[in-house]
Amino acid sequence: MSKKKVSPLAKLPGFKETPGPVVAVIMDGLGVGDGSASDGFYMSYTPVLDELLAGKLTGRLKAHGTAVGLPTDKDMGNSEVGHNALGAGRVFSQGAKLVEDAIESGAVFTTSVWKELLARSQNEGTIHFIGLVSDGNVHSHIKHLYALVERAAADNMKRVRVHALLDGRDVGQKSALQYITPLEEKLRELSTDGRDYRIASGGGRMMVTMDRYGADWSVVERGWKAHVLGDVAEGRCFSSAVEAVEKSYAEDDTMTDQYMDSFILVEEGKPVGTVEDGDGVVFFNFRGDRAIEISEAFDQKDFDKFDRVRVPKVFYAGMMQYDGDTHIPKEFLVQPPHIDRTLGEYLCATGLTSYAISETQKFGHVTYFWNGNKLGYIDEKLEKYVEIPSDVIAFDIRPWMKAEEITAKVIEAIQSGKYSFIRLNYPNADMVGHTGVEAAVRIAVETVDLCLGRLLAALAKAGGTAFITADHGNADIMWTEKDGRHIPMVSHTLNPVPFIIKDYSSVNPLALSNVENPSLTHVAATLCNLLGYEPPEGYNSSLVKVG
Numbered sequence: 001m002s003k004k005k006v007s008p009l010a011k012l013p014g015f016k017e018t019p020g021p022v023v024a025v026i027m028d029g030l031g032v033g034d035g036s037a038s039d040g041f042y043m044s045y046t047p048v049l050d051e052l053l054a055g056k057l058t059g060r061l062k063a064h065g066t067a068v069g070l071p072t073d074k075d076m077g078n079s080e081v082g083h084n085a086l087g088a089g090r091v092f093s094q095g096a097k098l099v100e101d102a103i104e105s106g107a108v109f110t111t112s113v114w115k116e117l118l119a120r121s122q123n124e125g126t127i128h129f130i131g132l133v134s135d136g137n138v139h140s141h142i143k144h145l146y147a148l149v150e151r152a153a154a155d156n157m158k159r160v161r162v163h164a165l166l167d168g169r170d171v172g173q174k175s176a177l178q179y180i181t182p183l184e185e186k187l188r189e190l191s192t193d194g195r196d197y198r199i200a201s202g203g204g205r206m207m208v209t210m211d212r213y214g215a216d217w218s219v220v221e222r223g224w225k226a227h228v229l230g231d232v233a234e235g236r237c238f239s240s241a242v243e244a245v246e247k248s249y250a251e252d253d254t255m256t257d258q259y260m261d262s263f264i265l266v267e268e269g270k271p272v273g274t275v276e277d278g279d280g281v282v283f284f285n286f287r288g289d290r291a292i293e294i295s296e297a298f299d300q301k302d303f304d305k306f307d308r309v310r311v312p313k314v315f316y317a318g319m320m321q322y323d324g325d326t327h328i329p330k331e332f333l334v335q336p337p338h339i340d341r342t343l344g345e346y347l348c349a350t351g352l353t354s355y356a357i358s359e360t361q362k363f364g365h366v367t368y369f370w371n372g373n374k375l376g377y378i379d380e381k382l383e384k385y386v387e388i389p390s391d392v393i394a395f396d397i398r399p400w401m402k403a404e405e406i407t408a409k410v411i412e413a414i415q416s417g418k419y420s421f422i423r424l425n426y427p428n429a430d431m432v433g434h435t436g437v438e439a440a441v442r443i444a445v446e447t448v449d450l451c452l453g454r455l456l457a458a459l460a461k462a463g464g465t466a467f468i469t470a471d472h473g474n475a476d477i478m479w480t481e482k483d484g485r486h487i488p489m490v491s492h493t494l495n496p497v498p499f500i501i502k503d504y505s506s507v508n509p510l511a512l513s514n515v516e517n518p519s520l521t522h523v524a525a526t527l528c529n530l531l532g533y534e535p536p537e538g539y540n541s542s543l544v545k546v547g
Contacts, residue, residue, distance in 0.1 A: 006341055008350040009533035014547045018505035020464025021414060022530045024423040024523075025455070026086070027448050028079060028362055029430025031473020031495035032060055038489070040433065040475035044445035048453040049500075052468065057501035057510060059518060059543070063472045064494050067519035069094040069337070070137075076170070076492040078138040079365050079430065080287050082471025082520055084339060087370035089524030089539035092337045095286035096137050099319060102334045103147045109155075113317045113331050120280040120315055121157035128275055130163040130227055130294070131284035131319075132205060133179045136170025136491065139210075139287040142179055144319070146186065148284060149197060153190040160195070161273030162187065163227040164202035164241055165209055168257025169434050170491045174249065176257045180241045199241040200273025201226040204260035210290040214305075215360045216392050220293045221306040226262040229309060230271025235262040237271075256490075258434075277313045282333070288322035288373060289364055295322060295329040323368070323375055339372030343524040346536055347421060348379040355413045356383070358425035359402035360390035365471070366425045384419070396440035399432040400447040407451040411458040421531060425471075426451065433474035436488025441475050460504040465530050469523065470497035499523070501530070501544060508532075513545045 033039030052058070065073030068085045069092050081094050093101075102108045117127055129148055132140040145162070152160050164183065166176045180199070187197040203209070209223030225231040238244040244263040248255050265272050275281060281298060285291045297303055298316040317331035347354055356366040367385050368375055377383050386409055388402045395401065403426050410424050432444035452468070459466055473493030479486040497520075503510055515522055525535035525542040535542060 006345045006349045006536070009346050009528060009536065012529060012532050012534055012546060015532035016507045017532065018463060018465060018507050020459060020462030020505060021419050022421050022465050022467065022527060023410070023414070023455070023459055024421070024527060025452065025466060025468040026083070026366070026423070026425045027429060027468065027470045028365075028425050028427045029433050029472060029474030029492070030445065030448065030470040031063070031476035031493050031497050033473070033476030033495055038478050038480070040429070040438070040441040040445055040478045044442045044449070046445060046449040048449045048456070052500045052502060053498060055500065055502065057503070057512060057544070059499050059512065060496040061469060061499050061522070062517065062519040063470065063497045067091070067517070068521065069097065071097045071100055075137050076494055077472035078287070078492055079362065079471050080289060080369050083365040083369035084337070084372065085520035086471065086523050087342045087344060088339050088372060089343060089521060089535065091521050092339050094337060095320060096141060098337060099144055099286045099334050103144060108333050109151055111333055113333050116315050117280040117282070118155055118157065120278060121159070123278060125278040125280055126159040126161055126273065126276065127152060127157050128161045128163060128200070128227070128273070128279060128281045129284050130209070130281065131165060132167055132210070133164040133183060134167035134171045134175070135179070136167055138170040138492065139290060140285045142183070144286070145284055148282070149187065149190060153195060153197070156195070158195055160187075160197040161200040162198070163273070164199050166202060166204045166245070166257040166260055168490065169205060173256040173436055173488055173490050176245045177242065180245055184241055198272060199265060200271065201230070201235065201262065201264050202241055202244065203235070203262035204258045205290070206258045207260065208262045209294050211293050212289040213360045213364050214293070215390055217293065217305045220297055222262045223294060224297055224306070224308060226264055228275040228312065230264055230274035232264055232266065232271060235264040237264050237266045239267070240265065275312050275314060279312065280315045282317050282319065284319045286319045286334070288320070291318060291322045292328050299329050323373065326375055337373070341536060341538070342370070342372040343527065344371045344378050344383070346528075348382050350533065351382065352420040352531065353418060354383045355386070355419040355422045356424070357386040357388070357406055357409055359388040359406060359427060361431055362425040362427040363387040366423050370423065394435065395431045396435040396437035399428060399440040399444040401428050401431065401444070403428055403447045403451045407455050410455055414458045414462050414464065421527070429470075429475035433478070434490050436478070436490040438478050441478050445475055456502065463505045465505060466500070466502040467523070467527060467530060468498070468500040468502070469520070471520065473497060499543065508546050511545045513541065513543055515541055515543055518543055
């Protein structure tokens with residue numbers, strides 16, 4: 001909960017109350033593509049969205065790069081950044097930019113955290129770096145890891161171990177060797193003058209360590225057994241990370257990086273880098289959602305999600321603090337973005353009731369990220385948050401996910417008349433888009449369209465208003481072509497996202513305001529207007545004119 005009070009919103013002059021609520025629909029991962037055979041949006045049967053996009057109150061929003069606080073316009077948007085922008089109404093420098101600035105300025109290496117790591121090293125402790133090894137720049141960037149290990153060598157930390165989580169999601173599906181091979185070479189180069197630097201363990205991000213929202217704690221348990229315990233009975237053993245990846249590919253040609261089993265590097269049958277008393281551990285991802293659970297496993301004394309077997313006495317830190325309210329983790333290298341005066345805070349201060357819902361995979365996005373990286377309710381008397389448990393199954397096997405359950409709950413909320421503002425996230429186009437399975441992607445998009453039709457029918461009866469958009473692209477590029485072959489594209493895209501305003505109340509005349517270079521940061525002010533209020537001072541301008 002934000003500690004700084006905000007004032008109630010001012011009424012929009014001449015606005016007439018509408019009978020129904022304002023409903024914000026986030027179609028996660030559904031960008032606007034080029035209309036080719038690779039465009040999963042274009043290739044899917046979407047009669048509801050097609051009709052809506054033919055309306056007058058439609059347009060496109062930037063959802064990547066500097067428009068949403070990322071370092072450059074080459075940086076893909078992501079769900080964390082997108083929902084921060086949707087809920088904040090302004091641009092805030094985001095994780096990658098903050099980390100980049102802190103490393104370039106050297107500020108990271110002047111912190112008490114880095115000094116404690118140095119002290120641990122000087123006392124014969126090993127320094128462990130755990131995180132996602134790629135240049136996807138959504139959860140991490142490998143250049144940040146290089147900066148950390150290079151400075152560790154410059155500061156003469158004697159023993160460093162890297163626990164390398166494989167991506168295959170924000171980068172190519174089978175691109176691990178592009179990162180693992182030079183990383184192992186870099187660590188060998190740094191292993192001079194008595195230093196011993198190497199990779200100790202790893203695994204695919206969807207199988208090892210990087211669970212989120214409590215969806216599957218066994219993912220974190222596998223990471224603990226590989227990184228901390230070096231449990232050779234649980235993880236597969238190899239002499240190098242390159243060998244681990246190459247053998248996994250050779251054994252199963254359908255294997256992709258994100259689903260690779262945990263692996264442990266051994267020498268003479270013994271793991272080369274278990275975590276022991278007196279060591280220092282840094283989780284170097286900057287994004288919070290998939291960093292919280294492993295941080296809890298290291299930080300919490302009363303942890304009960306799985307049997308840790310052995311809990312070494314270590315100094316643990318995150319690249320950033322992943323949740324400011326619950327202080328997870330307690331120690332961190334870079335200050336996270338301080339996002340204040342979120343839309344949710346203003347709605348609560350104004351006394352407006354809100355309802356937020358998604359399934360587990362995106363529940364935190366319409367709550368935690370939407371509210372400026374803060375867990376819990378802003379005002380439990382005015383808000384209702386609903387989480388639909390996600391299936392623990394590969395998303396291409398069940399691409400409809402929980403869209404129907406979400407829709408049914410939203411229809412109930414609309415019909416109840418209890419809520420002024422409702423927000424929901426359909427995760428399908430993003431989560432299934434990450435699988436690269438073309439038929440499943442189309443089913444995912446068509447599921448969203450089908451459910452959207454049912455939702456809007458209920459909203460029409462209630463006389464409400466819909467604002468429909470996405471947080472970033474994904475399903476809009478299903479594959480790229482190389483040498484006449486289709487290569488699955490499983491990462492986010494640089495495409496814009498649609499926005500659609502559908503007013504079923506016909507009470508207040510609406511028109512587009514023709515904002516220049518509109519982005520996700522203009523949505524919060526637009527929602528204020530649709531609710532009948534002036535946007536807060538400092539918010540980016542509204543996409544509509546009312547009256």
